Amino acid sequence: MIQGSIVALVTPMAADGAVDWRALDALVDWHIDEGTDALVAVGTTGESATLEVDEHIEVIRRVVQRAAGRVPVIAGTGANSTAEAIELTRLGQQAGADAALLVTPYYNKPPQEGLYRHYLAIAEAVPLPIILYNVPGRTGVDLLPETVQRLAPVDNIVGLKEARGDLDRVRALLALGLPADFALYSGDDATARESILLGFHGDISVTANVAPRLMHAMCAAARAGDVAAAEAADAKLALLHQDLFLEPNPIPVKWALHHMGRVPPGLRLPMVPMSANLQPRIIAALRAAEVIA
Template sequence: MITGSLVALVTPMRKDGTIDHGALERLVERQIRAGTSAIVSVGTTGESSTLTVEEHTEVIRRTIDVADGRVPVIAGTGANNTAEAIHLTKAAAKAGADGALLVTPYYNKPPQEGLYRHFKAVAEAVDLPQYLYNVPGRTACDMLPSTVERLAEVPNIVGLKEALGDLDRVRDLVALGLDDFALYSGDDATARASMLMGFHGDISVTANVAPEAMARMCKAAVAGDAEGAAAIDAEIAGVHRALFVEANPIPVKWALAEMGLMDHGIRLPLVPLDEWHHEDVRAALRAAHLLP
């Protein structure tokens, strides 16, 4: 089981929106040096919704090549069309991904039985470890713990990223007592508390800009070191907030560009961070000693 800080990696782009594979390689190397436990490639933070299937697969393949087995690479392959999710997951498996992260189908708002059948169909179609991803704030679809419990019985569904940001939900999921089933936070602001309550790690946006701090904080929290985890988390709490002043990944891509790690590239319908927020994000980065 993967534990600790897993980065939801951005897909770096040039100002014209083309993918910058050189910057991608540098970002992957930076994460590995920092102690990140795994890389999630082309998830929500990686702008999966605006990449073509060919681009999607190529970014995953390049990430796997650079990682070169040093850390696991989990590919974002979710879709609101079950056939498309199967296609993307097969492509990720062919590229050599160590697992797939599949978001709940967005917009079409399936009931719990629809969610169960969707994820079960993908798992049965592709022999690859698969992680469920629940983020109701983006999908208008909430996968309940009872459905997670049913899906955990499918042999190659091995974990869940829960991004509701509600500690009552965390408590309910931990209480299921699922053996060998990984539970990851998808909400940096509540990740420390979630891990201290029994989650195994955090699939993190903040780790893009502060990978070392997130790796140390998650290691402490998973080990049950509440005081140590709190001290580290306090250093980056302002970053957690700043990276969501607009829709993810707008702020995190701006922050990485401000840090000199990539260009200011993002694809429509997302746009660069509004100038109104620039100083707030800069201030959070400075407070965390990420900018001079």
């Protein structure tokens, strides 16, 4: 089971939107050196919505190659078409990913039975370990606990990223009596500490992009039940948890990484650069986390 601080990795891009492969390699090395426990390539934070399929799979392949077995790599392969999600997951497996993260179908808003059949079809078509991903604030659909409970016994459905940011949902999932080897991950940095202390296994994190060492320490302390140490680490991260969402992800986190000198400034439309009046708040959050002087 993959546990701990799992970064939802940005995809570095030049000012013209071209993927910066050298910066991507450097990010992978930095995360591993800083203690990040696993990498998600081409999730929402990795701008999956605007990468071409060939680019999407090449980013996964490049992250796998650079990680070289040092940490697991999870491929973002979700789509709102089941057939497309199957194909992306198959290609992610061929690229060497250890698991796939599949967001619920977005915009078309399937009912719970549609969600169940969607994930079951993918799991039956591709033997790669699959992590469900619920983020209703982006997708317009909520994967309910009872549907997770129906899917959890499927052999290669191995976990859930829950990004509602709702501790009542966290408690409801923990009360289901899911299989012992079924992993539960927070997808909301602001409630990740509490979720892990309650029994979740880790955090698939935006904040970890800019503060990987401290996020690893916070997750490790929470997993060990060290409430004081987890709270102390999380207190330094609190502004980042909040302010990295002042504008839609990944606009703020990519601006922060550019300010830190780790990536070029590129985003792809319809994402646009960070508003200048909000940039000082990001700088203050980075300083609070002791990421910059």
